[in-house]
Structure formats: C-alpha cells, structure tokens
Amino acid sequence: MKSMRAMNVSQPRRIRIANGQGFWGDSVDAPVRLVEEGPLDYLTLDYLAEVTMSILQKQKRRDPARGYATDFVQLIDRILPSLRTKGIKVVANAGGVNPSACRQALVEVAEEHQARGLKIGTVTGDDILDRLEELIASGVGFENMDDGRPITDVLDRIVSANVYIDSFAIAEALARGADIVISGRTTDPGLVLSPLIAEYGWKQDQWSLLAAGTVGGHVVECGAQCTGGNFSRWWEVDGWDRLGYPVLEFAENGEFIVTKHDGTGGLVSVDTVSEQLLYEMGNPKAYLTPDCVVDFTSIQLAQDGKDRVRVSGIRGGEATGTFKVSIAYLEGYKATGQLTVSGPDAVAKAKVCADALWGRLERAGFTYEKTITELVGLDSCHGQIPGPPPDVHEVVLRVGVKDGDRAKVDRFGKELAPLVTSGPPGITGFAGGRPKATEVLGYWPSLIPKDRIVTHVDVEEVQ
C-alpha cells in the first residue's frame, strides 16, 4: 500500500473516460466490456446522427412515450449493478427527442434493480421543433448555411429541428451529483468534454482546455475507429473478435493518453489516432463547436508505450456567438433494388439488364428526378480507377430511383423481378419482395444566436 501511495503522489490525477457507442447500431457488447474489462470513471455513449433525430421524431409522433434510444435502456439494465459497484458514471445523448420518456424508462429499470439513491440527470432545451414558428416570428432567419436559401422553402415539410447545445449543461448535471446523464442533441465530442468540465472546473473562457477535451471527444466519438477499426494497415491489427474500445486518461492540464483496456484486441498507435483525428475533418484550423474553436494543426502525438498515445499541445480559440441547428425535412421518396448476374459475360449481361429496366419504365411513362445504376463488384465504390478492368465472375446490378412522387417510386420496384425471366441467362438473387418507397430526408444546416436557447438541467434521485 505504501508504494501505491507514493505512486499517487508522483502521478498526477487522471480521469478515465471511455466511449462505448459510436452510433446507434454500434456493438451492443462494447459498453458492457468497457465496464467489465478494466478501470473506468466515465462511460460515454453516442446514439445520435442527423438521420436518427428525424426517425425518433416520427416515432414520437406515433407514440408520445417513444423517441429516444431504446438500446440505451436495455444496456443500463445489463450494466447497472457494475456501474454502482465500481462507481462509473454514464453520459449519453440517448434522450433523442424525448429525454423525459427516456428518463422514465430508466427509472423503471433502476427500480427493478432497487438502485435507491441513483441520481439521473436530464438535459433538455435542444429540441426546437415546437418553437420554430415563435423563433421565426421573433427574427431568427434559419437561412440554409450552405446555400443561403430561406427557411420558407421547406417550412411545411420539417420533421425535426435540434440545436447542438454546449457541454456546460451536462457538466452541471454531473456537478449536481448525477450518476447517469441523458441529453438530446449535444455535440459528440461534448460527451467527453462535459465530465472534464465537471471534474476539473474548466471555465467557459479556458479555450485551450475546452479544445483539448473536444479533441479527446473527437478521437473516441466513433468508438473503435481509433483503436484499429478502419485502419489503413488493417493486417497489423490483432484480435478483431475482441477489439478494444477507446479509453482516454485525461489530466487537468488538458494532456491525455488514448489507450484501451489490457488484454483487448486492436491497436492504438500514432497512426491509428492520426487517422481518426482527420475523420470528417473540414478546415483543421477552425473546427467549430458550441464550446470553442479548435486548431487541429496544434495537436502533438507521441507513442507512450504499447497501445498508448500521448496527445498534447492543443490550442483553442473563443467560441462563436451562435449554435448550429440541424433541421430535417421531407425531400421525397426513394427505392433501391438489386439482382445478381453470373458469368460468363457478367458485366455485359448486367448492362443489358439495366438498359432493359430503364427502357421498360420509360415506355410505360415513368421517368425520375434521379436514378442510379451500379455494378457492385466492378465500380460501385471507387468508380473507374485507371487500369485494365478486372475479370469478374459475377456482379450485382444495383439500381435505384428518387422522386417526389411516391407512386412512381413504388412502380419502379415492380420492374426488377421480371428481369429474372425476361433478361439474359444466369440472373438470380431477387429476394425479399419488391423494393418499396422510403422517405428521403433532406438536411437544413443553420445557425441561431446562443441567447435564444435556454437549456434545462434536472437531477432526480431514484426512490
């Protein structure tokens, strides 16, 4: 014990934060393993993408008790005893567009586990769907950030509208003792930044510290994408079946280590972390968040032992005066379908099929806003890369349409199956019924002055 104490004196305090969910649909076991397989102070879980918000909004319209990430409640049911024993806190944007329903479901799970005294924090205020008219009437323009169009172009078709709120509201919930915090639309890196604000008391104008927390969040926001997942030199990654999810060890001065738990698969190196730093990057000198502006050209990486990368030197600047708003609107309908075409002459026969399909639809009087014809196995991902075409034994013909008219899109779906008997020989793989029209959601990125958004923090104890 004496040596342990001595270590604690020489080693500065480090907060361990792991991300166990990169998106809704990521591994259901990863967060369980993070809790069980090594030390941890905070577990973050990112469930929300832009498309997720609109799906949740539609669920909530059908049933007022839905509209949140149900996977999250099932997960807490699995890990709650360990969270309590080990004192691990959880930060998740699982609230979606209905954080109060999510909290209610969570309370029921906590009561089943007799988790008396468990404190659940809820952060709201990001969902402005019901406030849009009021905000527009009071002068918020919601012009499209990309092309400047006025919001009136889509106002009657809006499905969801959420503000990316800053990290201080979640931090307040944690500071008030919450063991589990659920929010709606926060930034993904903010899930990591908020516990650091709560633990270290970082202030709203300590831009470089806020930037460091944001970079940490950016590195882990896609789960295993910094621990070997998606790595270019994939053959150097071991243990894909037990891939470790990322753990950050954060110091008060903003320096941190990216690592994973001992005994897990994967790889944490300067190269795997570099790749993730560049993921979904725009201008690296001005990475904008509601909390700060990060300069990614300031980041220094160094290997610090096996599966450990030290991150330092991060500089940040003053946050802008606006929040980003993500609005989704109904843009039309689409359907895609596919047939498998075997050789010989797979590519030539697939092209005959495609010409026949589009020709038949045109003769029947159907043309579309947008169509696609892909030969999966030949050119669907990389297009025509220079060089001789590969000799493929079979290809998948993938076709699709998009249009504002749902009936036309459904009609397209009826033209695929006939090709199996009325096209060239050796065509198969038509299964699962006719492709049906699904809704296409368009995104409307916009800005709103920060003073128009009020966040609410609520912390309640389970009885």
Added chain:
Amino acid sequence: MKTLPLYALAHARSGDKGDGSNVGVIAYDQTSFAILREFLTPLKVKEHFSGIVFGEVRRFELPNLMALNFLLGESLGGSGSASLKTDAQGKTHGMAMLRMEIEVPDDYEPPEAGTAGSMAPDGELGGA
C-alpha cells in the same frame, strides 16, 4: 522519376462532410510528406476521382501530423439520406485515394510502413 502507389507513402481515412466527403492523407515520414505536398494538388485529386467528385476539391495542410486533408465536393450523390449510392458516406474514398499513382524521384525508397505489407494492386496482401 518513377511511380509508386500512394499507399507506399501514406495512409488515409475518409468520411462524409455535407454533400461531399473528406479524405485525410497521412505521410509516413517527412520525405514522403514533402513529395505529397508537391504532387497531390486538388486538380490531380479531382482527376483521380473523375466520375465520383463533381464539385470543388479543397486542400488543407496539417504539418504537425504530416497530413493533407482534402474536401471532395459533391461526391456522395446527394446529402443525408438523399443519396442512392452504395457508398453514400464516402467511407471508401480513403482507400480509393491510396490507389493513386504518385511520381517520386528515382532514388526515393518508401518508408518501412509502406513496404512491410503493402496492398498489391489486386487488393491481396503483398510483401513480407
């Protein structure tokens, strides 16, 4: 001069960015970074992605990571769920970038990371 595939000099990652994608290209050493800074112009990248990229290609430098970040405009066939493409999020654009042929000086030797087990053009593992 001789040519080598980009994957002998660098590694990469890509993802979606609005109605386009981004590709981060990270050189394995300073010599390779200097070559790529010179050679990998937005124009050459746009040519390489002909049939995929229909908008502007913009380039940013991150010397601290020996990296170049490219924004490929209008490369997803529509943003959000409007795209009909298999790769609607540009997930494969990084790998496509690494297949680009790069002109290098005759005496250039690729760094170890680029040769230790490089991807052969047919996608199989080559090297040691």
